[in-house]
Amino acid sequence: MPQLEFSTFSPQLIWLVITFVGLYLLMSRVALPRIGGVIEQRQSKIADDIDAAQSLKNETDKAIAAYEQALAEARAKAHTIAQETRDTLNAEVEAERAKVDAEIADKIAKAERTIAATKTAAMKDVRQIAGDVAGDIVSLLTGSKITKAAVTKAVGKAAGQ
Amino acid sequence: MATQSGEPGGGEGGLAIDPMHQFEIKRLINLKFGGLDASFTNASLWMVIIVAAVALLLLSGSSKMIPGRLQSVGELAYEFIANMMRDILGESGRAFFPFVFTLFMFILAANMLGMIPYSFTVTSHIIVTFGLAATVFLGATVIGFIRHGAGYLKLFVPSGVPVVLLPLLVVIETISYFTRPISLSVRLFANMMAGHTMLKVFAGFVVAMGVLGGWIPLAFMVALTGLEILVAFLQAYVFAVLTCIYLNDAINMHH
Secondary structure, eight states: GGGGGGGGGGHHHHHHHHHHHHHHIIIIIIEEEEEHHHHHHHHHHHHHHHHHHHHHHHHHHHHHHHHHHHHHHHHHHHHHHHHHHHHHHHHHHHHHHHHHHHHHHHHHHHHHHHHHHHHHHHHHHHHHHHHHHHHHHHHHOOOOOHHHHHHHHHHHHHHOO | OSSSSOOOSSSSSSOOOOOGGGGGGOEEOOOEEEEEEEOEEEEHHHHHHHHHHHHHHOOOOOOOOOOOOOHHHHHHHHHHHHHHHHHHHHHGGGHHHHHHHHHHHHHHHHHHHTSSSOOOOOOGSHHHHHHHHHHHHHHHHHHHHHHHHHGGGGSSSSSSSOOTTTTHHHHHHHHHHHHHHHHHHHHHHHHHHHHHHHHHHHHHHHHHHHHHHTTTHHHHHHHHHHHHHHHHHHHHHHHHHHHHHHHOOOOOOOO
């Protein structure tokens, strides 16, 4: 069994110490700080990125809230403006209509009065004409003059009935 | 035991393949270090290859925010060990992360590179695994005494036990504590050696049974290779987990 040859123990142990210490120094001084540094750097980068993403998300949420509030305010304002405008317009229309109604009523009254006056005047004229015509007809038929007063009286009697 | 003189694998006999031959240590460059034999052997070569392979894997990757393939592998290994340590040791184990990581990568690379045909498995030698396990054991014990002083000895005294049983339990706890490096090293060494020996034996069957019968052991070998790759990873993981548990005893004294 070559493992139990004691003469090979000292060279093996000496070279084990040399190579193991060499590997240890290489690992502890160079390789492990390098690998560990990269891993740490990566982890901190990821943590930073997550933090940044979180803060950006918060900002976005805030912006969305502000926007929604502004939107709600604007909507409310628009609603009031519309309501106000509608009210004013309604009032104006109402006033205008009342005015126009009054004017129309006035005009109607005036027109009715004119019609009435015209009617009376016309009626008066008609009686006059009727009297004249009747007088003329009577005088033509009878050949005698008839007084105006008599004719008027007769016409008035006929028209009065 | 086999000596240097014999060449059991070399084949005049042809079919007489020694499955232990693959574990033999060959001195490539003879070196002396203060009277000690410090020869550069095939085991030393593979240790250097392990360091080079791990370094290549973890250092040649980019270090970008979005990782490439190689960088992903490095980060996967890093996070795997870091999570395992956090689960077992909590945050108090941060200081030992480089050590446990190096240990895991060294054993994993040794086991995996050992799966390459004609390579050498460093962890199939008890002295190597014992060297690693003894380092862990001594380190954990020293840390325990530094952190808790003499209070660390309370680890051997289980709480909530009748006084009559206490001497017996202290003996058992002490024995179990001191067998930790042995069980830790033998587990890895035995797994590696047994696996590679078995592969070699089946490979010998393939050759011995020829073109007609050799397919059956070959199928076994394919399945065993898959199993061995799993074992290679699992044993590296087990070694790292047990190291963390021993360190946890030393630091937090959970009992």
